[in-house]
Amino acid sequence: MTETLQITEIPVPGYERVIRGVDPASGLHAIIAVHDTTLGPALGGLRMWPYKSEEDARFDVLRLSKGMTYKSAVAHTGLGGGKAVIIGDPETAKSEALYLAMGRLVDSLDGKYITAEDVNTSLADCAIVRRATKYVSGLAREDGGSGNPSPYTAYGVYLGIRAALGHVHGDDSCKGRTVAIQGVGAVGSALARRLVDDGAKVFAADRNHARLEKLAAETGLSPIDDDEIMTVDCDVFAPCALGAVLNDDTIPQLKASIVAGAANNVLLEPRHGNSLRERKILYAPDYVINAGGIINVSVEFHEGGYDEQVALQKIERIPVALKQLWTIAHEENIPTSEAADRLAERILADGRAAKA
Ligand code: NAD
Numbered sequence: 001m002t003e004t005l006q007i008t009e010i011p012v013p014g015y016e017r018v019i020r021g022v023d024p025a026s027g028l029h030a031i032i033a034v035h036d037t038t039l040g041p042a043l044g045g046l047r048m049w050p051y052k053s054e055e056d057a058r059f060d061v062l063r064l065s066k067g068m069t070y071k072s073a074v075a076h077t078g079l080g081g082g083k084a085v086i087i088g089d090p091e092t093a094k095s096e097a098l099y100l101a102m103g104r105l106v107d108s109l110d111g112k113y114i115t116a117e118d119v120n121t122s123l124a125d126c127a128i129v130r131r132a133t134k135y136v137s138g139l140a141r142e143d144g145g146s147g148n149p150s151p152y153t154a155y156g157v158y159l160g161i162r163a164a165l166g167h168v169h170g171d172d173s174c175k176g177r178t179v180a181i182q183g184v185g186a187v188g189s190a191l192a193r194r195l196v197d198d199g200a201k202v203f204a205a206d207r208n209h210a211r212l213e214k215l216a217a218e219t220g221l222s223p224i225d226d227d228e229i230m231t232v233d234c235d236v237f238a239p240c241a242l243g244a245v246l247n248d249d250t251i252p253q254l255k256a257s258i259v260a261g262a263a264n265n266v267l268l269e270p271r272h273g274n275s276l277r278e279r280k281i282l283y284a285p286d287y288v289i290n291a292g293g294i295i296n297v298s299v300e301f302h303e304g305g306y307d308e309q310v311a312l313q314k315i316e317r318i319p320v321a322l323k324q325l326w327t328i329a330h331e332e333n334i335p336t337s338e339a340a341d342r343l344a345e346r347i348l349a350d351g352r353a354a355k356a
Helices: 054-075 096-107 123-130 150-169 186-197 209-219 271-278 292-301 308-315 318-332 336-355
Strands: 006-009 017-023 028-036 046-049 080-087 178-182 201-205 236-239
Touching: 017 054, 017 096, 028 054, 028 096, 046 054, 046 123, 054 080, 054 292, 054 318, 054 336, 080 096, 096 123, 150 186, 150 236, 150 292, 150 308, 150 318, 178 186, 186 201, 186 209, 201 209, 271 336, 292 308, 318 336
Parallel strands: 046 080, 178 201, 178 236
Antiparallel strands: 006 017, 017 028, 028 080
């Protein structure tokens, strides 16, 4: 086969490697960003999105790869941060040739970047990528991977909620506490089951009403309307659907004293971390509390391969990280979201010092 994949470097200050791959034969147009490998190879998902321009794709991949560095640092996964994006319509542009070309692009980084499933890419797509490179993680258990990350993310969020209850009330029990979950998909539904089992009163909303009603029938949770989930009287608001839900309009309406959920990028802007702080709402930063999935994947790279017990033990350290950053926030008088970034930067600085 004639190789048509053209790979070019895009120099970006503060990033170790950023490469563009264009393959006219398959239609691949992709960017991989390796933000930082101080703590290990850069792991992050492969996203497919119909970006309007390469500039938009580049903005997204840079932002997301840096986020992965911070997330993995605080979670002590032994991995760095990276991300990959394919510019294209996931409805029409997917093909075997495209994912094989993507695999060759990933392989060109010799393991500096490890890819995984992400928005608009499936395990089946990643299995094709795997035919062209061994640097693919998060495959199905039957294919030697760590499988579906969602139950592990839910477990971490559940432990984080308990830690937050302990921090605010001096008692981490869920019994008699109320939690409002926005979105009961893969993570939210598993979280709801754990909370109900633990004696919490759970309110939940989901725009997929059939899914919500089915879960309510199975667990006894109380379904409520989408537009009431953020204003309901409760102890904990757990966003498990969309990003950017905490903003100037919604924060003043929150009745919860804790925000702790799985959704990524829940603050519309960084300053909203301070808006929560001003209202004395304890925020468990998204990328710290939702790290259970990446922790589970990271165990694939342990000696001897994936081991669920190791994954669970590492996820059980999420409350430790949360308590650490809540202490930093208190001592330095800053929002917990900023404290999370400081904690990540300290861990990275220690990693760099250890390597020097
Ligand atoms: P999912 O797609 O399985 O579930 C999302 C649910 O939210 C769906 O049931 C959907 O109907 C519902 N929803 C969407 N918009 C809504 C709205 N406006 N109001 C109420 N419900 C709405 O996704 P998931 O895997 O459960 O992930 C949930 C969130 O957690 C996402 O933001 C995801 O990025 C983040 N996250 C997931 C994982 C993981 O392991 N799956 C890991 C880290 C972070």
